[in-house]
Amino acid sequence: MAEAPTLVVGGGLAGIAAALRLRDSGRPVVLLEGRPRLGGAAFSFTRGNLSIDNGQHVFLRCCTAYRWLLERIGAQDRVTLQPHLEIPVLRADGRAARLSRLPGLPAPAHLGACLARYSLLRPADRLRAIKGALALRRLDPSDRALDERTLGDFLRQHGQNDALIDSLWGIVATATLNLDPDEASLALAAKVFRTGLLDHADASDVGYAAVPLGELHHVAAGRALAEAGVEVLLGHRVESIEPGGPLRARAQAGERRWLAADVVLAVAHREAFAAAPALADSRAATASGLGSTPIVNVHVVYDRAVSRLPFAAAVDSPVQWYFDRTETSGLRAEHPDAQYLAVTVSAASDVVEVPSAQLQARFIDELQRLLPAARTARVLDSFVTREKRATFRQAAGSWAMRPGADPGIDGLWLAGAWTDTGWPDTMEGAVRSGISAAEAVLRRPVRQTSGVAA
Numbered sequence: 001m002a003e004a005p006t007l008v009v010g011g012g013l014a015g016i017a018a019a020l021r022l023r024d025s026g027r028p029v030v031l032l033e034g035r036p037r038l039g040g041a042a043f044s045f046t047r048g049n050l051s052i053d054n055g056q057h058v059f060l061r062c063c064t065a066y067r068w069l070l071e072r073i074g075a076q077d078r079v080t081l082q083p084h085l086e087i088p089v090l091r092a093d094g095r096a097a098r099l100s101r102l103p104g105l106p107a108p109a110h111l112g113a114c115l116a117r118y119s120l121l122r123p124a125d126r127l128r129a130i131k132g133a134l135a136l137r138r139l140d141p142s143d144r145a146l147d148e149r150t151l152g153d154f155l156r157q158h159g160q161n162d163a164l165i166d167s168l169w170g171i172v173a174t175a176t177l178n179l180d181p182d183e184a185s186l187a188l189a190a191k192v193f194r195t196g197l198l199d200h201a202d203a204s205d206v207g208y209a210a211v212p213l214g215e216l217h218h219v220a221a222g223r224a225l226a227e228a229g230v231e232v233l234l235g236h237r238v239e240s241i242e243p244g245g246p247l248r249a250r251a252q253a254g255e256r257r258w259l260a261a262d263v264v265l266a267v268a269h270r271e272a273f274a275a276a277p278a279l280a281d282s283r284a285a286t287a288s289g290l291g292s293t294p295i296v297n298v299h300v301v302y303d304r305a306v307s308r309l310p311f312a313a314a315v316d317s318p319v320q321w322y323f324d325r326t327e328t329s330g331l332r333a334e335h336p337d338a339q340y341l342a343v344t345v346s347a348a349s350d351v352v353e354v355p356s357a358q359l360q361a362r363f364i365d366e367l368q369r370l371l372p373a374a375r376t377a378r379v380l381d382s383f384v385t386r387e388k389r390a391t392f393r394q395a396a397g398s399w400a401m402r403p404g405a406d407p408g409i410d411g412l413w414l415a416g417a418w419t420d421t422g423w424p425d426t427m428e429g430a431v432r433s434g435i436s437a438a439e440a441v442l443r444r445p446v447r448q449t450s451g452v453a454a
């Protein structure tokens, strides 16, 4: 009798992490992905000769699980990780500042020094900001009561005014929680600020891919999975998973059928219910209320360099962040003088349905306000990418809707950045969820079957 395989459904970061963790422990694994590529919500596509990321993806030094995955797939050298936090912040009135840490200062002194030098805030507000940071540092992210409040509510209670929320807290919170501070869960915000900024001085050093995302999450991950001996089947959308019976779970995709000991369902929450209707009556049923929030990226290619910064955040502007994509997209090789900036708009409910031409005009205009050199540059190309369901809606009250890896259905395990990882819907959360689901499978005794039925 052969050892029954574990099916991993979904080839995003959660599924990739789960498959590798299981295979590294000696389990036979089949990974089924509906799309023709791995990487899920963090992917690239081509436009002409350029490689375009569907949205800029950033991680922090504290993202230990995602960094583990990068290492596991041999891609740790294909990302840039700042030696110390340095975020340029621009304002449309021409003022600029930096959120940066002085190397060598321990937490929380590093933050005091950072905020004391943040010149976009008046000196009195810098003091208030330090008090706000210390109040956030006292929060326990594992306290479920925090999830009943919003970050905005907490910040105002601790003396943080609109200027502080817009020019400081919102820069980080909106990007990481994909929601306005006035809606975002205080528990998730506490996780972001404590783990990402306040507890360890180097935690918030910023990292991002130095190559198109597809090179990491599709090519490098695909190679690592193959080398590990995971059978990866792309273009295989699982239509139904029926738990129960002696083989615990079966999955069907098109004409093929698999019999498996365990199924790790590593798909987005809305897709999980479609693939496994039994979830609607399980302890994961609450996840049907999680909702989602969009992210929009506006991409602009100029005929010349308009910014010397690798990335910047902006305040008093609909441009929340922009990233220089010239090198990674391949533009440099094609047009050595040109520059490609990708503008990220998180919590994009207000703009996600705006027609592309309008968005392009608005953001090209905004970039001209922020970047004087853009006023005389010619736009060679611009386009919009929209991810209508980029993340789950990380609002106050969302914690209770996030199930753990075990929905209480024999043989079926859940992974995905939306599950209860304690982290926001991020690459880090996705990898952690995959590892948790794999470990739940590994805690059960190995089961035998007569093999995979095709």
Ligand SMILES: Cc1cc2nc3c(=O)[nH]c(=O)nc-3n(C[C@H](O)[C@H](O)[C@H](O)COP(=O)(O)OP(=O)(O)OC[C@H]3O[C@@H](n4cnc5c(N)ncnc54)[C@H](O)[C@@H]3O)c2cc1C
Residues within 6 Å of the ligand: 009, 010, 011, 012, 013, 014, 015, 032, 033, 034, 035, 038, 039, 040, 041, 042, 054, 055, 056, 057, 058, 059, 236, 237, 238, 239, 266, 267, 268, 271, 275, 295, 296, 387, 389, 390, 391, 415, 416, 417, 418, 425, 426, 427, 428, 429, 430
């Ligand atoms: C535009 C954008 C910007 C973002 N920016 C950041 C950022 O800066 N930093 C950060 O950390 N995170 C960011 N995120 C979030 C991050 O991308 C996600 O949290 C993470 O990729 C989710 O991974 P996952 O594996 O949980 O789910 P997914 O990536 O959604 O993967 C699920 C996979 O399952 C497949 N699938 C679904 N149904 C089936 C089925 N029935 N059968 C087979 N396969 C199926 C899907 O095709 C998909 O590949 C961003 C997301 C977006 C969209």
